[in-house]
Amino acid sequence: DQQVKQNSPSLSVQEGRISILNCDYTNSMFDYFLWYKKYPAEGPTFLISISSIKDKNEDGRFTVFLNKSAKHLSLHIVPSQPGDSAVYFCAASGGLADKLIFGTGTRLQVFP
Amino acid sequence: DAGVTQSPTHLIKTRGQQVTLRCSPKSGHDTVSWYQQALGQGPQFIFQYYEEEERQRGNFPDRFSGHQFPNYSSELNVNALLLGDSALYLCASSLGQTAHEQYFGPGTRLTVT
Numbered sequence: 388d389q390q391v392k393q394n395s396p397s398l399s400v401q402e403g404r405i406s407i408l409n410c411d412y413t414n415s416m417f418d419y420f421l422w423y424k425k426y427p428a429e430g431p432t433f434l435i436s437i438s439s440i441k442d443k444n445e446d447g448r449f450t451v452f453l454n455k456s457a458k459h460l461s462l463h464i465v466p467s468q469p470g471d472s473a474v475y476f477c478a479a480s481g482g483l484a485d486k487l488i489f490g491t492g493t494r495l496q497v498f499p
Numbered sequence: 500d501a502g503v504t505q506s507p508t509h510l511i512k513t514r515g516q517q518v519t520l521r522c523s524p525k526s527g528h529d530t531v532s533w534y535q536q537a538l539g540q541g542p543q544f545i546f547q548y549y550e551e552e553e554r555q556r557g558n559f560p561d562r563f564s565g566h567q568f569p570n571y572s573s574e575l576n577v578n579a580l581l582l583g584d585s586a587l588y589l590c591a592s593s594l595g596q597t598a599h600e601q602y603f604g605p606g607t608r609l610t611v612t
Contacts, residue, residue, distance in 0.1 A: 391541075421599055430503065430589055430603030431542065476541050480599070486532070486555050487601065489541030 390414045391479050393490035400497050406464040408493050410477030413458065417479040421487070422451060422462050425474045434475075435462070467497045501526060503592050503604035511610045512580050518609060520575040524592030525602045531573040532601060533565060534589040542589055548573050549595075577609075585611045 392411045400406045408422075418439040423431035437444040437451045437460070444451050450463045464471055477490040504523045512518050524531050530549045534542035544557035548567035567573045571592075577584055587608050591601035 393541075419599060423603075428605060430591070430605050432603070433600050436599050478541075486544040486547065486557060487542075488544070489534075491539065491541045 389491075390417075391477055391488050391490040393475075393477055393493050395493050396491070397494040397496070400467045400495065402469055402497055402499050403466045406462075406467045406471065406495055406497065408462040408464075408475050408477075408495065410460050410462075410490055411458060412460075412479050414479070414481075414488075415458070416481050417488075418482060419480045419485075420451070420453060420460050421478045421480075422449075423476045423478060423489075424471075425476060425492070431476055464495075467495075469497050469499065471495060472497050503590055503602050505588075505590050505604040505607050507607060508605070509608045509610075511612060514580055514582060514611055516580050517576065517578045518580060520577075520588050520590075520607045520609070522573045522575070522590030522592075522604060524571050524573070524590075528592035528594050528602070529571050530593045530595065531567060531571065532591045532593070533573070533575045534591065535559070536587040536589055536606070538586075545575070580611045582611050585609060 421436040422434040424434050425431045435449045453460045474492045474494050476492045478487040506521045532547040533545040536542045546556045551567045562578045564576045587606040589606045590604045593601045
């Protein structure tokens with residue numbers, strides 16, 4: 388039972404354009420959502436998070452949008468840079484002290 | 500300021516054997532969580548240790564056990580290894596059981612033959 392789904396295994400974007408990574412979830416009890424970035428041979432790195440009481444959170448080039456009615460969140464990266472090329476994982480939890488449930492990841496490639 | 504460290508980096512074991520993986524949390528952190536990441540999948544939560552006790556557990560059999568020491572470091576033990584246990588094992592540390600902003604180590608790649 389995949390509670391957090393990332394249906395696009397890969398995404399290719401030109402440098403300077405917007406990257407949009409999508410994530411869907413099924414458990415309505417989730418109230419905290421996070422994005423992690425993972426480079427090869429490294430552990431995932433926390434990128435940005437959002438609480439279910441918000442519908443948008445922004446940090447520099449990264450913005451996460453949450454649509455609770457659709458159980459959908461997305462990560463926007465503007466402008467995309469070659470250094471953004473990595474695997475991005477969406478994760479959800481039932482609260483700050485709850486375990487993280489990860490999606491399967493989306494591999495982003497930003498080309499010049 | 501050292502981040503999360505894990506040892507060993509790589510490990511090859513035979514089916515039926517036992518393995519112990521080690522993790523040192525980021526300085527100042529007191530909570531350690533362990534995840535298993537199979538090829539092409541996202542990390543799956545195994546368990547979390549806080550104040551030397553297992554506080555939460557995912558859907559993993561009892562063959563998977565752990566321990567947290569007074570200095571907050573942790574071990575993951577897997578008994579009776581199966582071929583399906585081959586994966587990247589990630590350790591993450593945080594402060595006070597918070598799920599968000601967990602800091603991950605580079606992982607231990609376990610291969611069971």
